[in-house]
Amino acid sequence: MFEPVIGIEVHAQLKTESKLFCSCSTRFDAAPNSNTCPICLGFPGALPVLNKKALLYGIKTGLALNCEIAEVSGFDRKNYFYPDLSKNYQITQDASPVGVCGYIDVALDGEVRRIRIKRVHLEEDAGKSIHEGGDITGASFSLEDYNRAGVPLLEIVSEPDIRSPKEAYEYLSMLRRILLYLGVSDCKMEEGSLRCDVNISIRAKGSDTFGTLVELKNLNSFRAVERSLEYEVERQSQVVASGEEVIRETRHWDEASQATVSMRRKGRAEDYRYFPEPDLPLLSIGRTWVDEIRATLPELPAARRMRFTEEYGLPEYDASLLTDTQELADYFEAVVREYGQAKIVSNWVMGELSRLMNATGIGIESVKVAPGDLAAMLKMMDKGTISGKIAKTVFEEMFREGKSPETIVKEKGLVQITDEEELAGIVDRVIDENQKVADEVRAGKDKAIGFLVGQVMKMTKGRANPQMVNKLLRQRLTN
Amino acid sequence: MKLNELRAHELLPMIERQEVTVEEAVTETLDRIAAIDGIIKAYITVTGERALQRAKEADARLRKGEPPRPLEGLSVAIKDNICTKGVRTTGASRYLEDFIPPYDATVVERLEDAGAIVVGKTNMDEFAMGSSTENSAMFPTKNPWNLKRVPGGSSGGSAACVIAEEAVFSLGSDTGGSIRQPASFCGIVGLKPSYGLVSRYGLIGYASSMDQIGPMARDVKDCALILQAIAGYDQRDSQSYPNELPDYTGCLIPDIRNITVGVPKEFLDEGLSKTVKDAFMKALEKLEELGAKVVEVSLPHVRHALAAYYVISSAEASSNLARLDGVRYGYRAAGCEDSASMMAVSRGEGLGPEVKRRIVLGTYVLSEENHKKYFNEALKVRSLISQDFQEVFEMCDCLMGPTSPTVAFEAGEKTRNPLEMYLSDVYTVPPNLAGIPGISVPCGFDEEGMPIGLQIMAGQYDEATLLRVAYAFEQATDFHKGRPDTQKGAHESAGGGRSV
Numbered sequence: 016m017f018e019p020v021i022g023i024e025v026h027a028q029l030k031t032e033s034k035l036f037c038s039c040s041t042r043f044d045a046a047p048n049s050n051t052c053p054i055c056l057g058f059p060g061a062l063p064v065l066n067k068k069a070l071l072y073g074i075k076t077g078l079a080l081n082c083e084i085a086e087v088s089g090f091d092r093k094n095y096f097y098p099d100l101s102k103n104y105q106i107t108q109d110a111s112p113v114g115v116c117g118y119i120d121v122a123l124d125g126e127v128r129r130i131r132i133k134r135v136h137l138e139e140d141a142g143k144s145i146h147e148g149g150d151i152t153g154a155s156f157s158l159e160d161y162n163r164a165g166v167p168l169l170e171i172v173s174e175p176d177i178r179s180p181k182e183a184y185e186y187l188s189m190l191r192r193i194l195l196y197l198g199v200s201d202c203k204m205e206e207g208s209l210r211c212d213v214n215i216s217i218r219a220k221g222s223d224t225f226g227t228l229v230e231l232k233n234l235n236s237f238r239a240v241e242r243s244l245e246y247e248v249e250r251q252s253q254v255v256a257s258g259e260e261v262i263r264e265t266r267h268w269d270e271a272s273q274a275t276v277s278m279r280r281k282g283r284a285e286d287y288r289y290f291p292e293p294d295l296p297l298l299s300i301g302r303t304w305v306d307e308i309r310a311t312l313p314e315l316p317a318a319r320r321m322r323f324t325e326e327y328g329l330p331e332y333d334a335s336l337l338t339d340t341q342e343l344a345d346y347f348e349a350v351v352r353e354y355g356q357a358k359i360v361s362n363w364v365m366g367e368l369s370r371l372m373n374a375t376g377i378g379i380e381s382v383k384v385a386p387g388d389l390a391a392m393l394k395m396m397d398k399g400t401i402s403g404k405i406a407k408t409v410f411e412e413m414f415r416e417g418k419s420p421e422t423i424v425k426e427k428g429l430v431q432i433t434d435e436e437e438l439a440g441i442v443d444r445v446i447d448e449n450q451k452v453a454d455e456v457r458a459g460k461d462k463a464i465g466f467l468v469g470q471v472m473k474m475t476k477g478r479a480n481p482q483m484v485n486k487l488l489r490q491r492l493t494n
Numbered sequence: 495m496k497l498n499e500l501r502a503h504e505l506l507p508m509i510e511r512q513e514v515t516v517e518e519a520v521t522e523t524l525d526r527i528a529a530i531d532g533i534i535k536a537y538i539t540v541t542g543e544r545a546l547q548r549a550k551e552a553d554a555r556l557r558k559g560e561p562p563r564p565l566e567g568l569s570v571a572i573k574d575n576i577c578t579k580g581v582r583t584t585g586a587s588r589y590l591e592d593f594i595p596p597y598d599a600t601v602v603e604r605l606e607d608a609g610a611i612v613v614g615k616t617n618m619d620e621f622a623m624g625s626s627t628e629n630s631a632m633f634p635t636k637n638p639w640n641l642k643r644v645p646g647g648s649s650g651g652s653a654a655c656v657i658a659e660e661a662v663f664s665l666g667s668d669t670g671g672s673i674r675q676p677a678s679f680c681g682i683v684g685l686k687p688s689y690g691l692v693s694r695y696g697l698i699g700y701a702s703s704m705d706q707i708g709p710m711a712r713d714v715k716d717c718a719l720i721l722q723a724i725a726g727y728d729q730r731d732s733q734s735y736p737n738e739l740p741d742y743t744g745c746l747i748p749d750i751r752n753i754t755v756g757v758p759k760e761f762l763d764e765g766l767s768k769t770v771k772d773a774f775m776k777a778l779e780k781l782e783e784l785g786a787k788v789v790e791v792s793l794p795h796v797r798h799a800l801a802a803y804y805v806i807s808s809a810e811a812s813s814n815l816a817r818l819d820g821v822r823y824g825y826r827a828a829g830c831e832d833s834a835s836m837m838a839v840s841r842g843e844g845l846g847p848e849v850k851r852r853i854v855l856g857t858y859v860l861s862e863e864n865h866k867k868y869f870n871e872a873l874k875v876r877s878l879i880s881q882d883f884q885e886v887f888e889m890c891d892c893l894m895g896p897t898s899p900t901v902a903f904e905a906g907e908k909t910r911n912p913l914e915m916y917l918s919d920v921y922t923v924p925p926n927l928a929g930i931p932g933i934s935v936p937c938g939f940d941e942e943g944m945p946i947g948l949q950i951m952a953g954q955y956d957e958a959t960l961l962r963v964a965y966a967f968e969q970a971t972d973f974h975k976g977r978p979d980t981q982k983g984a985h986e987s988a989g990g991g992r993s994v
Contacts, residue, residue, distance in 0.1 A: 053597055057817040059590065059698040060577045060599060064732050092813050094860070098833050103816035146833075157833045159821065288860035290869060293703035293810055295732050 017252045018220040021177035021213065021244060025190060027169045027200040028140070028208035029072045035139045035167035036063030036106065043206060047160040055165035057101035062294050065090075069137055069167040070113070072199040074300065074308050076169055077114025077135045079193050079315055084305050088113050090137075090292040095285065098157060099142035101164050109289045111297075112136035119193070120317060121185045122335075130186050131174040140166040169199070175214075175225070180244035187211065187237045192316045196341045204236055213240055216261070217251045226251070227261040231275060233268045243268040246275055319344055327357035336365055342379045346386055353390030363389065367407060371414045383417030384410070392420035404477050405429050433480045435487070438471075441479070442487040445470045456492045464488055497522040498659045499977075502568050502716040505662060509567040512556060516567030520549040520611055523569040527613065527660045530980055535635050536645075536655035538574050539582050540614040545569070548611045563609030565723055570605055571661035573652045574615040575622055576707065577696040578602050585698045586618045586630040589818050589825045589844030599696020600731070601665060601707050601724045608723040613661055616651030620846045621815065622672055622700045624648050625918040628909055629848045636905075637679060639944055639978040643902040646676030646918075652710050653680035658980055663711040663720055667697055669704045670803050671898075671922025674934035677710055678897035678947020681936045681976055683964070684710045685717045686922075688955045689929035690735040692721075693728030699814040701807035702733075704926040713974050714935060714965040718742040721957065735955060745958040746965040751785035753963060754890045758793045761895030761921055773938030773946040774896045777967065781894075784970055786963075791890060793882040796924045798875045800916060803923040805859050805872035811849075812856025818844065851912065880928040887953040892963050895921050897934040897947035921949060930954050935964045936973035945976065 034041055037054035053061040077084050091109035117132035142164035146154035171190065177183050191209065194200045202209040211234055216226035229247060234240045251261050266275040314322070316338050323334035323344075338344045343364070350360045368389075372382065392409060395401050401409060401424060412423045424430055432438055445467055446453045455463040464485070471484045497505060497519045508514045524542050531537050552567055572578060575585045577595035579602075584590045602612065619629035627635045627650025635650045637643040638658040645654040649666030653676035656664050666673040668686035677684025685708045692707045699705060709720035722742045728734045757778065762771065778788050820826040820840025827839035845853070859868035886893065898918055908915040925932040930951055937948035948967070952960035968974050 053595075056822055058595070058597075058823065059583075059585070059593070059817070060575075060595070060694075060696040061597075062695050062699075062731050064730060094813050094816060096816065096819065096834075096837060098819070098821045098837065101817065101822065103819055104813050154832060286862045288813075288857065288862075288865070290809060290813070290860055290865075293701070293733075294699070 016220045017217040017248070017255065018178055019180070019215055019217050019244065019248045019251075020175045020225060021180075021183050021215045022175035023173045023177065023183060023186065023214075023240075024212045025171045025187070026210040027171065027194055027202060029069050029167040029169055030198065030200055031066055031068045031072070031167055033066055034165035035066050035069050035137065036165055039165065041166050043163070043208075045162055047158075048162060050162045051164070055101060056161055057103075063106060063292075065295060065298075066167060070298065071308065072167075072197075073113040073135060073137045073169055074305060075197055075312065076171070076194065076199055077117065078305070078309050079197055079312060080114065080117035080119060080132045080135060080171070082114030082117030082132060082135055084114055084300060085111050086302075087111060087297050087299055089297040090295045091289045092292050093287040093289055095287055097141070097144075099144040099159055099161070099164070101142065101161055105139060105141065106292055106295070107138035107170075108136035110291070113300075119186060119189050121182065121189050123182055123185050128178075128182060130176045130182075133172045133174050135169060135171050138168050138170055140164065140168050180241045180248065183213065183244055184237050184241040187240060189316065191237075192339065196313055196315055198313075211240060213244065215244055215247050215251070217248060217255065226255075227263050229261065229263070230265040231268055232265055232278065235270070239268055239270065242273060243275055246273065250275065313341065327351065327361075329357060329361055333358075333361045333365065337361060340379065346379055346382070349386030350389045350393075353387050354393050356393075359393060360389075363393070363410075367410050368414075371411065382414070384413045385417075388413055388419050395420055395424070399431055399433060399480060400424065401429060402431055402477060402481065405431065408477075429478060431480050432475055432478050433483060435483065438479055438483055439487055441471055441474055442484060442491065445474065446488075446491060453492055456488075464492070496526070496659075498526045498569070498662070500662070501712050502565070502662050502719055505568065506562075506566065509556075510562045516549040516552040516556070516611070517546065519567050520545050520569055520613065523613055523661060526658075527655075530658055531655075531660060533636065533641065534638055534654050534658050534660070534980075535633050536616055536651040536658065536660055537571065537614040538584055538586060538617050538630075538632050538651070541581055541612055544581070545611050545613045548606075552609060552611070563607070565605065565719070566609035568610045568662045569613045570610045571614050571616045571652055571655045571664040572602060572612055573618055573649050573664070573666050575618060575667055575698040575700075576602060576665060577698070578612060578615065581612070581615065583615065583698070584632070585621045586632055587620045587845065587849070588631045589840075591631075591825065593824055595696070597696065599707075600693035600728045602696065604724050605665075605720075610723070614655075616649070616655055616664060618651055619648035619672075620849050621698060621811070622648040622667055622669055622705075623811070623848050623852055625671070625675055625915050626903070626905070626908065627651060627676075628905065629846060631846050634905060637902045638980055639681065639902070640942070642904055643944065644679065644905050646679030646898070646902060648672040648676075649684070649710065650676050653677055653682055653684065656680070656682050656710050656712060657978060659977070663709060663716055665707055665724075666710045667700075667705060667707050668922075668926065669701050669706075669807060670926050671919040673708045673710060674922045674932055674947065674949060675898045675918060677934040678936075678945065678949075679902035681939075681945030681947075681973070681978075682710055682712055683714055683717050683933065683935050683968075683974065684708065685721060685933045685957075685960075686925065686931060687721065687725060687957060688735070688931045689926075690731075690733050691725050691739075691931070691955065691957065693724075693731040693734050695728055695730040699810075701810040702814060703810060704803075704807060704929075706926075714933075714961060714968045715743065715746060717933070718746055718961050718965075721961075725957075737955075740958045742957060742961055745962050747962055748966045748969040749785075750781065750963055750966040753786045753892065753959075755781055755786050755788045755963070756791035756886055756890030756893045757788060758791050758796065758886070758893060758895060760793055760796050765899050765917065765920065766896060767900045769940040770896045770898070770900060770946050773940075774894075774948060777937040777948050778894070780970055781967060784966055789890065791886045791893070793879070793886060793924065795875060795878040795882050799879055799924045799927055800920050802872040802875035802879070803919070803927060804855070804916060805868050806876065806927075808852040808856035809860050809869055810856070812853045812860065815845070815849065815853060820844070848912070876927045879924055883924070883928045883930055883951075883953075891952070891959050893951040895949050895951075897921060897949040901940050901944035901946055925951050928954075931957050931960050933960055933964050935968055936976065937967075937971070938973055939976065945973070
């Protein structure tokens with residue numbers, strides 16, 4: 016029986032206004048080479064100046080991932096030639112990353128698994144090459160766009176602690192959630208602001224040795240990570256089971272065939288000739304600064320989830336869905352603050368609200384229903400101003416138009432009819448028109464009363480108070 | 495006396511009093527360049543028209559009654575590895591032969607803000623790699639004292655143009671001696687400031703952890719004046735020194751009676767020529783005469799300095815120059831199959847042999863199998879040398895030694911043996927490794943009339959003491975007043991002569 020040993024490297028683009036070492040904008044949709052300057056183009060004599068916000072984000076993330084924050088951190092040069100790397104070296108952190116020795120706790124099948132984080136470090140992104148008609152060695156021409164060159168990235172490297180494709184998925188989801196909570200990255204895989212490289216080997220279950228590492232590339236979603244790992248576990252297991260050896264190589268995930276394809280064999284590891292970046296001084300990261308940053312950390316997903324179960328008495332399932340994003344959790348709590356009954360709020364947020372969001376593709380941040388309005392609507396239900404059924408109609412209207420429930424109820428005349436005289440008139444009319452059913456009820460067929468209630472509701476377009484209708488019908492048809 | 499022959503501090507009051515116009519002063523410098531640079535070949539680019547235009551603007555300002563700026567109207571030559579906006583900056587390399595920077599180096603900005611006028615860009619060893627200016631891809635520069643000799647390097651053009659009176663002063667850059675050694679070879683004053691004192695922004699990087707820009711001038715006072723204008727914090731250079739600076743001209747007191755001068759015995763080893771040693775010993779006597787206390791000290795690790803320097807500087811250079819790949823600017827080889835080979839061939843054709851030698855050396859010492867053995871060892875040596883200096887500066891105010899083991903050597907003499915060429919920097923390299931300042935001041939002439947330089951070193955950021963001692967020595971001697979007989983040189987195209 017084999018078990019996989021998986022490690023993941025994540026590159027998250029930091030959400031700073033300007034690049035890591037110059038003041039160029041980080042906007043990704045600008046015209047090619049419009050966000051460039053002598054520094055990010057690697058002109059002779061241009062020097063890098065560290066973006067302090069990026070460092071702050073690095074420290075913040077390090078703290079959120081339970082890392083030790085370096086007292087002295089520095090930059091190094093990683094040397095390799097590629098036309099989109101404007102200086103032909105990348106400024107990164109090799110010897111002294113911002114954070115080391117952290118971890119993330121991941122809940123999987125009711126069990127908490129601790130995945131250790133090896134390191135968190137800052138580095139600059141490269142530009143983008145377009146090789147016309149082939150790769151770099153076969154293209155008829157190549158175009159370079161340096162807008163992305165120098166954009167700040169945070170590389171987060173896990174220890175090889177992940178033991179299943181599902182766990183890899185959960186690890187990435189939790190990491191993404193944390194980065195989003197911190198507000199340090201957009202984490203949009205489709206825009207490249209979150210990228211992951213995965214390495215996997217297999218070994219006999221219970222063994223403490225490591226097998227031959229295979230690196231997986233072209234992973235454009237967390238699902239792709241999970242699927243490609245499932246595929247690799249299977250493939251490598253078969254290779255070993257058939258008495259052959261796994262080859263050290265990089266494999267490409269092919270989405271169409273749902274398979275990994277060999278890209279290149281790794282002979283010797285590439286020699287990047289790292290050395291300390293002489294253009295930048297070592298950074299002394301003062302402990303008071305670190306403490307100040309620690310104090311600004313938001314409540315993180317795991318803690319919030321736990322608080323939701325304890326403070327609001329929510330089931331684990333509700334708590335985990337509601338804390339998926341900070342915005343959703345904030346929304347929920349805002350409604351609860353006004354309304355009180357957490358489980359009812361949870362039902363509405365996870366039910367009607369989520370349904371409408373999914374149907375329209377609107378995210379919680381653009382939802383028009385103010386938390387106070389949802390609370391007000393729930394209170395109107397409690398008071399009997401509107402029925403539960405009408406509430407759904409009202410809520411849809413609130414979602415579409417952003418109006419307050421009071422306005423909608425007034426405009427559409429949706430107030431529940433609780434006037435006994437008015438209802439009695441309608442009830443009498445229904446009995447008149449449905450003599451046959453009325454007789455059945457009189458004869459003791461209690462179930463048939465439901466039909467009559469339905470008729471009253473139909474006639475009042477759902478505005479009749481169902482309890483009162485029931486009472487009035489029984490008064491007339493029983494004893 | 496012609497205006498171009500005046501020192502900065504002599505010309506400035508005349509311009510301030512409007513006895514002469516900036517245009518007149520600049521014109522005489524440009525005339526001098528026109529007359530003599532065909533022989534000296536100090537300049538790669540002369541910016542005559544631009545300079546005259548600026549001169550006229552300066553005169554207009556002065557006529558309007560605006561107060562003169564600290565370097566108003568002074569003609570300055572800029573080493574061609576310092577970027578000048580709109581003016582070609584080649585680094586004396588084929589690769590950048592047509593490169594026009596879109597920005598000014600901080601030092602250029604500061605000089606121009608202070609009123610100085612750039613008259614041209616000076617020749618150098620390609621990308622500052624060399625000690626004779628023979629590694630220029632353009633042409634070699636002649637030593638105005640003797641046209642058969644080299645002016646030193648890498649800032650050879652910046653040294654030659656100052657002594658030949660083709661500029662009032664110049665800027666050089668110094669990574670391992672490139673300001674001080676040519677200053678010594680050409681009989682001028684050259685100051686390498688402490689690492690970080692002067693912004694490197696816009697200086698084409700050679701070895702970033704040691705590169706410094708500094709003034710080259712005809713006396714110490716001029717150096718102090720220029721240093722004042724270019725030194726100080728620059729947010730564009732992250733290694734720049736953030737603290738308040740002293741008044742460098744204000745500290746020029748010709749009194750060194752309470753000064754202790756240390757003489758590292760390692761600087762008087764074999765390899766030092768007798769004439770240089772004799773001149774140096776006389777200089778020490780002079781200092782004692784002036785009341786300084788001279789003591790022998792030891793810097794036990796400096797014997798490894800040259801090796802450590804070439805490992806570290808080549809490593810950094812191999813990375814710094816990687817950006818010259820034919821993709822974004824500079825030389826691009828024609829007819830390549832694809833972008834990978836275009837990058838390789840552009841470098842192969844655009845870079846000269848010494849540059850390639852150091853790139854190969856730097857790549858080698860950084861490679862996985864050699865990194866520990868060479869690069870890390872060199873870093874250890876470097877910190878030991880820094881410690882040596884620190885300890886010695888607890889006992890002395892400054893250190894002294896010869897600037898270079900020999901006077902200017904003959905052109906072609908050392909080009910075939912790079913190692914011998916490297917030895918020319920043996921005394922100038924340690925201050926770069928330690929980040930401390932060093933200055934070369936004239937301290938004599940050999941029997942053939944070639945100038946000899948005295949190197950003074952001080953603790954990091956203690957340029958005030960450095961300048962004060964240099965000034966006191968200079969004021970008590972006449973060596974800085976020597977000028978080569980370039981007329982004679984021009985006619986004979988050979989030997990120069992001393993005329994004090």
